[in-house]
Amino acid sequence: xxxxxxxxYAEELGAVRHVEVTFTDVDLSEATTTGAMFxxxxxxxxxxxxxxxxxxxxxxxxxxxxxxxTLSFYLHIDSAETTTATAYDKxxxxxxxxxxxxYSNLNKAAGYxxxxxxxxxxxxxxxxIGFTGTEDSSLQTSFVxxxxxxNLS
Numbered sequence: 001x002x003x004x005x006x007x008x009y010a011e012e013l014g015a016v017r018h019v020e021v022t023f024t025d026v027d028l029s030e031a032t033t034t035g036a037m038f039x040x041x042x043x044x045x046x047x048x049x050x051x052x053x054x055x056x057x058x059x060x061x062x063x064x065x066x067x068x069x070t071l072s073f074y075l076h077i078d079s080a081e082t083t084t085a086t087a088y089d090k091x092x093x094x095x096x097x098x099x100x101x102x103y104s105n106l107n108k109a110a111g112y113x114x115x116x117x118x119x120x121x122x123x124x125x126x127x128x129i130g131f132t133g134t135e136d137s138s139l140q141t142s143f144v145x146x147x148x149x150x151n152l153s
Contacts, residue, residue, distance in 0.1 A: 001020065001021045001022070002021070002022045002023075002024060003021060003022070003023050003024070003026055004023075004024040004025060004026070005024070005025045005026070006023075006026045006027070007026075007027050008026060008027060008028050008031050009027050009028075009029050009030055009031070010029070010030040010031065010032075011031050011032070012031075012032045012034075013031055013032065013034075013036040014034070014035060014036065015034075015035035015036065015037075016036050016037075017036075017037045017039070018036075018037065018038045018039065018041050019039045019040060019041075020039070020040045020041065021038075021041045021042075022041070022042045022044065023041060023042065023043045023044065023046050024044040024045060024046075025044070025045050025046070026043075026046045026047075027046070027047045028046055028047060028048050028055075029047050029048065029140075029142075038057065039059075040059060041057075041059075042148070043057060043145065043146075043148075044146050044147070045144060045146050046144070046145075047142050047144065048133055048142070048143065054132060054133065054134045054135075055132070055133045056130060056131065056132045056133075057130065057131045057145075058128050058129060058130035058131070059128065059129055060126055060127070060128045060129075061126065061127060061128075061129060061150055062125075062126045063119070063122050063123050063124065063125060063126075063127065063150070063152070064123065064124070064152065065123050065124035066123060066124075067120070067123050067152045067153065068118075068120045068123075068152065068153040069118070069119045069120050069122065069123060069150060069151070069152050069153075070116055070117065070118055070119065070120075070150070070151045070153075071095065071100070071116070071117045071119050071129060071148075071149075071150050072114060072115065072116040072117070072147075072148070072149050072151065073114075073115055073145050073146065073147060073148040073149070074112040074113065074114055074115070074145070074146045074147050075091075075103065075112065075113055075115050075143065075144070075145055075146075076109075076111060076112045076113070076142075076143075076144040076146075077091075077103060077104075077105070077107050077108045077109060077141065077142070077143055077144070078108060078141070078142045078144070079105040079108040079139065079140065079141035079142070080139035080140050080141070081105040081108070081138070081139045081141060082139070083105070083106075084106065085106075086106075087104030087105060087106050088104070088105055088135075088136045088138060088139075088141070089104060089105045089133070089134065089135040089136060089141035089143075090102055090103065090104045090133070090134050091103045091104070091131060091132070091133045091143040092130075092131070092132045092133075092134075093115075093117075093129075093130070093131055094128075094129070094130045094132070095117075095119050095122060095127050095128070095129050095130075096122065096125070096127040096128060100117045100119075101115065101117070103143065104141075105141040108141070112144075112146065119150075129150070131143075131145060
């Protein structure tokens with residue numbers, strides 16, 4: 001199933017459950033997701049910015065023993081923050097309990113940047129890959145993630 005081009009700005013999503021849904025160009029800014037579940041979903045060019053809140057997208061994956069594994073995604077960071085010294089809004093990328101990277105409003109830039117991480121150390125395990133964004137109530141920052149992949153070799 002695909003949900004494309006929806007404007008869910010400030011919507012209360014309630015306890016809805018989405019399984020294996022591809023979201024493309026969906027604005028989830030300010031959306032309240034109390035009880036909402038997103039299982040094995042894909043998000044392309046979606047917006048998750050807004051007021052003081054924390055948003056987490058995660059998926060469990062099994063990495064076979066003896067495999068090389070690379071996690072990659074494209075990231076665009078847009079921010080209205082004007083500071084060059086304080087990270088008010090942050091995106092943390094994790095696999096299991098290991099933090100792979102943390103980005104912030106200080107990393108804002110035009111266009112998308114390919115981010116890639118060697119996660120071969122997790123071969124033979126089922127782990128959760130997670131993206132957690134936190135934003136304060138001041139100026140907006142958008143962490144736009146696209147084309148996330150886990151490549152095995």
